[in-house]
Amino acid sequence: MDSLITAAARALAAGDALGALKRVALREDAAALALRGIAMAQLGDLERARGLLRRAARAFGPKEKVARARCVVAEAEIALVSRDVGWIGNALDQAGAVLQAHGDRLNAAHARNLEARHLLLIGRLDEAERLLSDEDAAPLPPVLRTARELVTAGIAIRRLHTGAARAAIANAGRAAEQAGIPALAAEVESAARLLEAPAARLIARKEERLLLLDEVETLLASNTLVVDACRNVARIGQTVVPLATRPVLFALARTLAEAWPGDVSRQTLVARAFRGKDADESHRARLRVEIGRLRGALHALAQITATPEGFALVPQEARNVAVLAPPAEERHSALLALLADGEAWSSSALAMALDTSARTVQRALEQLAEEGKVQSFGRGRARRWLTPPVPGFPTLLLLPAPLPNV
Known part of the structure; x- marks a missing residue:
């Protein structure tokens, strides 16, 4: 791997997306496309990031299994943030298995963290907890320990285990401080504020x-x-x-x-x-x-x-x-509670999280749209729904990707 790719990867690991782009913005090789995709994701341009990662996966070719698996993991993280969760499970399982088999322990752990976060998002708490318990967190770098502790805190919050949630958030805060990444520290602070908001x-x-x-x-x-x-x-x-x-x-x-x-x-x-x-x-x-x-x-x-x-x-x-x-009650309050995180959800992802039919969710969304409580953008399968965030219920930030092995 050449020096520019190495420097861009290190900049991304430190949360410096602009610094990474300066090094690879004009390059079209597979590694540069992948790093550009991760950088654009950290800057919030998720659709462009997803396109770059897919181009990178094609450019790496079928023989470069580890590189392709890393692209899948990065795309899955973008899908989690954009609430396009329908395809994540199997893809992450396969990518994680490839990374583990080829000795890429850090990115395999990152894939497990993302899968646990996906399971938490759709309410499968027992599976998320089992997935986290299969691995010792101590050897992980601070970024991955922070992500793991945030998922642990999310599980505890959903189960109303407040003491365990506070302990996990405190652990996440210490790990985020070691990582020195502002976006990661902000996500921990947002999680901590959940415990002080009306539940x-x-x-x-x-x-x-x-x-x-x-x-x-x-x-x-x-x-x-x-x-x-x-x-x-x-x-x-x-x-x-x-x-x-x-x-x-x-x-x-x-x-x-x-x-x-x-x-x-x-x-x-x-x-x-x-x-x-x-x-x-x-x-x-x-x-x-x-x-x-x-x-x-x-x-x-x-x-x-x-x-x-x-x-x-x-x-x-x-x-x-x-x-x-609930703190505020009205019809379709469960649907509005999911949308209150400020992220854009697909109707299929909402149906999965609520464990109901996509058609039921679609009817509810159309009714809420008529009342001006939600809005959508895009068409067809790219259509997404969102509503302004509720004060006291902060949105989750995109976690920085771990440093690729160099």
Whole structure:
């Protein structure tokens, strides 16, 4: 590898994208194209970066398997940032296996970090954790240790393990300081701010207040009957009753929990559960059936008693009842929460992250677009959706690529 390529690679590893471009901007050989692609990605021109990396992979040829695999890993990182996640898994597996087989340990570790980040993004936390546990982080350079710790923190945050998340972010901060790359340090700071931002809303005894992530963790570990509108479950500690596939029962449970320790009239229950304006005999009959089903579902957690006006929730052992809701609620809130990271998502990636059909997501996006809450650019398979970031929910930056073996 010639001196200019080596110098450009070292500049990229230090986060100096412009310095790398100065050395290879006019070159069209495969190695220069790859480095230009990574540099353009760090500067934010993701589409041009992807095109350069694909040209580099073709230029390297089928015999240069390691170089081609590095291009695939770099393109996968761009795909993660641009939320084009449908193809990443298999491609990263194959590229990582090639790199590992040929002794490129650092880039193989980078591929594993990216795959873990991909699994975290689509909600497959157990798989992401297993992937990270297969490797010792101690021998890794600071850039890769930072990336690994950020994924570890993301898994802990999704699982509401606040202490583990803080420890991982602290480790990431120390590694980022050793790396000396401003963009990496900024990403760690953004992750740290997530722990200080409102994570949910508590509704109890007809009062509301915002909760931080550690307060949510404390609430769910307490002896409180929680009707969780973030996950559509009812729970006391480790006893969890899923109601995500039973929206009528969940609506009834939430309405009763919001009114506790009081009762709720039949008219109100009909309006909340069935969206009916008047509780006629057919609505009352259906309400009796659904209340019976809710009693059966919640029998381990609470009783539902009839009152002269309607029904009341009576917890079995819990001292209190509370509703845990997202910080802001509206229709398609889960979709808007994903888009709130400020990145541009494809509808297929959103469907994968929400574990629903692409057509359902497309209909929701079109409705939100009509309301002016999201916007799109591009056409066909290149179409992307985004919304302005929500304050307190920072976007993730593109991680610098590791230094190629030189």
